[in-house]
Amino acid sequence: MPDAPGLELLAKELGDAALETVYFRGRATLIVDPRRIRSVLAELRARGYGFLASVHGVDHYPEEPRLGVIYELLDMSRVDRVTVKARVPLEEPVIDSLTPDADDGPGWPTADHQEREIYDMFGVVFRGHPELRRILMPEDYEGYPQRRDFPVGGEPVFFTYNDPARRAASR
Numbered sequence: 001m002p003d004a005p006g007l008e009l010l011a012k013e014l015g016d017a018a019l020e021t022v023y024f025r026g027r028a029t030l031i032v033d034p035r036r037i038r039s040v041l042a043e044l045r046a047r048g049y050g051f052l053a054s055v056h057g058v059d060h061y062p063e064e065p066r067l068g069v070i071y072e073l074l075d076m077s078r079v080d081r082v083t084v085k086a087r088v089p090l091e092e093p094v095i096d097s098l099t100p101d102a103d104d105g106p107g108w109p110t111a112d113h114q115e116r117e118i119y120d121m122f123g124v125v126f127r128g129h130p131e132l133r134r135i136l137m138p139e140d141y142e143g144y145p146q147r148r149d150f151p152v153g154g155e156p157v158f159f160t161y162n163d164p165a166r167r168a169a170s171r
Contacts, residue, residue: 002028002080003023004028006028007021007023007029007030007082008021010030010047013043014030014032016033017032017033017036017039017040018030018033019031019032019033028083029082029084029085030082030083031086032084032085032086033086034069034095035096037069037084037086037095037096037098038096038098040084041073041098044073044082045106048078048080049073049074049080049082050074050076051074051075052072052073052098052108052111053072053073053081053110054114055069055070055071055072055110055111055114055118056069056070056072056114056118057069057117057118057121057122057124057146058070058122059122059147059148060087061149064089064090066088066089066090067087067088068085068088069087069095069118069124070083070085071083071084071085071086071098093122093123093125094124094125094126095125095126095127096126096127096128097111097127097128097129097132098111098115098126099111099112099126099130101130112129112130112131115129116129116131116132116133116134116135119134120134120135120137120144121136121137121145121146122144122146122147123144123147
Protein backbone atom coordinates (compact mmCIF):
# COMPACT_ATOMS: atom_id res chain seq x y z
CA MET A 1 0.00 0.00 0.00
CA PRO A 2 1.24 3.48 -0.62
CA ASP A 3 2.41 5.12 2.58
CA ALA A 4 0.90 8.44 3.66
CA PRO A 5 3.40 10.65 1.75
CA GLY A 6 3.08 8.39 -1.32
CA LEU A 7 -0.69 8.75 -1.18
CA GLU A 8 -0.39 12.54 -1.03
CA LEU A 9 1.94 12.51 -4.05
CA LEU A 10 -0.47 10.30 -5.95
CA ALA A 11 -3.35 12.67 -5.16
CA LYS A 12 -1.30 15.65 -6.27
CA GLU A 13 -0.53 13.95 -9.59
CA LEU A 14 -4.25 13.27 -10.11
CA GLY A 15 -4.89 17.00 -9.81
CA ASP A 16 -8.30 18.38 -8.94
CA ALA A 17 -9.93 14.97 -9.48
CA ALA A 18 -8.65 13.93 -6.03
CA LEU A 19 -10.72 15.74 -3.42
CA GLU A 20 -9.20 14.23 -0.30
CA THR A 21 -6.87 11.50 0.98
CA VAL A 22 -7.23 9.29 4.03
CA TYR A 23 -4.46 7.11 5.39
CA PHE A 24 -5.72 5.12 8.35
CA ARG A 25 -4.35 1.90 9.84
CA GLY A 26 -2.21 1.24 6.82
CA ARG A 27 -5.05 1.70 4.31
CA ALA A 28 -4.67 4.25 1.53
CA THR A 29 -7.91 5.89 0.37
CA LEU A 30 -8.53 8.48 -2.32
CA ILE A 31 -11.79 10.40 -2.32
CA VAL A 32 -12.42 11.57 -5.87
CA ASP A 33 -14.83 13.68 -7.88
CA PRO A 34 -17.51 11.26 -9.19
CA ARG A 35 -17.54 13.02 -12.58
CA ARG A 36 -13.90 11.96 -13.06
CA ILE A 37 -14.08 8.36 -11.82
CA ARG A 38 -13.23 6.74 -15.17
CA SER A 39 -10.18 8.94 -15.76
CA VAL A 40 -8.91 8.45 -12.19
CA LEU A 41 -9.22 4.68 -12.37
CA ALA A 42 -7.65 4.64 -15.85
CA GLU A 43 -4.68 6.56 -14.43
CA LEU A 44 -4.39 4.14 -11.51
CA ARG A 45 -4.56 1.21 -13.93
CA ALA A 46 -1.68 2.74 -15.91
CA ARG A 47 0.27 2.91 -12.63
CA GLY A 48 -0.12 -0.83 -12.10
CA TYR A 49 -3.42 -1.12 -10.24
CA GLY A 50 -4.84 -3.44 -12.87
CA PHE A 51 -7.14 -5.59 -10.74
CA LEU A 52 -10.52 -4.22 -9.65
CA ALA A 53 -11.07 -6.44 -6.63
CA SER A 54 -14.51 -5.13 -5.71
CA VAL A 55 -17.06 -2.36 -6.04
CA HIS A 56 -19.34 -1.54 -3.09
CA GLY A 57 -22.21 0.79 -2.37
CA VAL A 58 -22.71 2.69 0.86
CA ASP A 59 -25.32 5.02 2.31
CA HIS A 60 -23.99 7.93 4.41
CA TYR A 61 -27.44 8.95 5.70
CA PRO A 62 -28.08 11.71 6.85
CA GLU A 63 -25.01 13.33 5.22
CA GLU A 64 -25.03 14.72 1.68
CA PRO A 65 -23.85 13.68 -0.83
CA ARG A 66 -25.50 10.65 0.61
CA LEU A 67 -24.68 7.64 -1.58
CA GLY A 68 -21.17 6.37 -2.14
CA VAL A 69 -19.40 3.94 -4.43
CA ILE A 70 -16.17 2.33 -3.22
CA TYR A 71 -13.62 0.74 -5.55
CA GLU A 72 -10.86 -1.57 -4.28
CA LEU A 73 -7.86 -1.71 -6.64
CA LEU A 74 -4.89 -4.03 -6.39
CA ASP A 75 -1.44 -3.96 -7.96
CA MET A 76 -0.69 -7.69 -8.24
CA SER A 77 3.04 -7.32 -8.91
CA ARG A 78 3.72 -5.16 -5.83
CA VAL A 79 0.85 -6.56 -3.76
CA ASP A 80 -0.23 -2.98 -3.28
CA ARG A 81 -3.81 -1.87 -2.60
CA VAL A 82 -5.65 1.45 -2.87
CA THR A 83 -9.27 2.32 -2.17
CA VAL A 84 -11.07 4.91 -4.27
CA LYS A 85 -14.30 6.47 -3.02
CA ALA A 86 -16.81 8.69 -4.81
CA ARG A 87 -20.05 10.14 -3.42
CA VAL A 88 -23.18 11.08 -5.35
CA PRO A 89 -26.23 13.04 -4.17
CA LEU A 90 -29.53 11.30 -3.50
CA GLU A 91 -31.39 13.62 -5.90
CA GLU A 92 -29.24 12.53 -8.85
CA PRO A 93 -27.34 9.35 -7.95
CA VAL A 94 -25.45 8.97 -11.23
CA ILE A 95 -21.84 7.92 -11.82
CA ASP A 96 -20.07 6.58 -14.91
CA SER A 97 -19.97 2.83 -15.39
CA LEU A 98 -16.62 1.04 -15.50
CA THR A 99 -17.81 -1.81 -17.69
CA PRO A 100 -15.92 -2.30 -20.96
CA ASP A 101 -19.01 -1.53 -23.07
CA ALA A 102 -19.69 1.74 -21.23
CA ASP A 103 -17.06 3.86 -22.95
CA ASP A 104 -13.97 3.66 -25.10
CA GLY A 105 -11.07 1.87 -23.50
CA PRO A 106 -10.65 -1.49 -21.86
CA GLY A 107 -12.97 -0.96 -18.89
CA TRP A 108 -13.22 -3.41 -16.03
CA PRO A 109 -15.23 -6.60 -16.74
CA THR A 110 -15.63 -7.33 -13.01
CA ALA A 111 -17.64 -4.12 -12.60
CA ASP A 112 -20.65 -5.46 -14.55
CA HIS A 113 -22.50 -7.45 -11.89
CA GLN A 114 -21.17 -5.40 -8.99
CA GLU A 115 -22.58 -2.19 -10.47
CA ARG A 116 -25.91 -3.93 -11.04
CA GLU A 117 -25.97 -5.03 -7.41
CA ILE A 118 -25.28 -1.46 -6.21
CA TYR A 119 -28.03 -0.18 -8.52
CA ASP A 120 -30.43 -2.80 -7.15
CA MET A 121 -29.65 -2.25 -3.47
CA PHE A 122 -28.89 1.51 -3.33
CA GLY A 123 -30.34 3.04 -6.51
CA VAL A 124 -27.06 4.42 -7.89
CA VAL A 125 -27.36 4.69 -11.67
CA PHE A 126 -24.22 3.74 -13.62
CA ARG A 127 -24.23 5.85 -16.78
CA GLY A 128 -23.31 3.78 -19.83
CA HIS A 129 -23.81 0.35 -18.24
CA PRO A 130 -24.82 -2.08 -21.03
CA GLU A 131 -27.62 -3.79 -19.06
CA LEU A 132 -28.43 -1.90 -15.87
CA ARG A 133 -31.38 -3.68 -14.31
CA ARG A 134 -32.20 -5.38 -11.03
CA ILE A 135 -30.16 -8.46 -10.27
CA LEU A 136 -31.26 -9.50 -6.76
CA MET A 137 -34.73 -8.05 -6.32
CA PRO A 138 -37.77 -8.57 -8.60
CA GLU A 139 -37.99 -6.13 -11.52
CA ASP A 140 -41.18 -4.55 -10.14
CA TYR A 141 -39.78 -4.10 -6.60
CA GLU A 142 -40.09 -0.55 -5.28
CA GLY A 143 -37.32 0.92 -3.18
CA TYR A 144 -33.72 0.12 -2.40
CA PRO A 145 -33.28 -2.26 0.57
CA GLN A 146 -29.75 -1.26 1.58
CA ARG A 147 -30.55 2.42 2.02
CA ARG A 148 -30.59 3.43 5.65
CA ASP A 149 -34.05 4.98 5.43
CA PHE A 150 -35.60 1.78 4.04
CA PRO A 151 -38.34 0.51 6.41
CA VAL A 152 -37.04 -2.25 8.66
CA GLY A 153 -39.19 -5.33 9.05
CA GLY A 154 -40.46 -5.80 5.53
CA GLU A 155 -43.80 -7.42 4.90
CA PRO A 156 -45.54 -9.47 7.58
CA VAL A 157 -45.61 -13.21 6.99
CA PHE A 158 -48.65 -15.11 8.24
CA PHE A 159 -48.03 -18.66 9.35
CA THR A 160 -51.25 -20.66 9.62
CA TYR A 161 -49.87 -24.05 10.63
CA ASN A 162 -50.11 -23.34 14.38
CA ASP A 163 -53.12 -20.99 14.25
CA PRO A 164 -55.97 -22.84 16.02
CA ALA A 165 -58.70 -20.74 14.39
CA ARG A 166 -57.44 -21.52 10.89
CA ARG A 167 -56.98 -25.22 11.69
CA ALA A 168 -60.55 -25.45 13.00
CA ALA A 169 -61.93 -23.65 9.91
CA SER A 170 -60.14 -26.01 7.56
CA ARG A 171 -61.78 -29.12 9.09
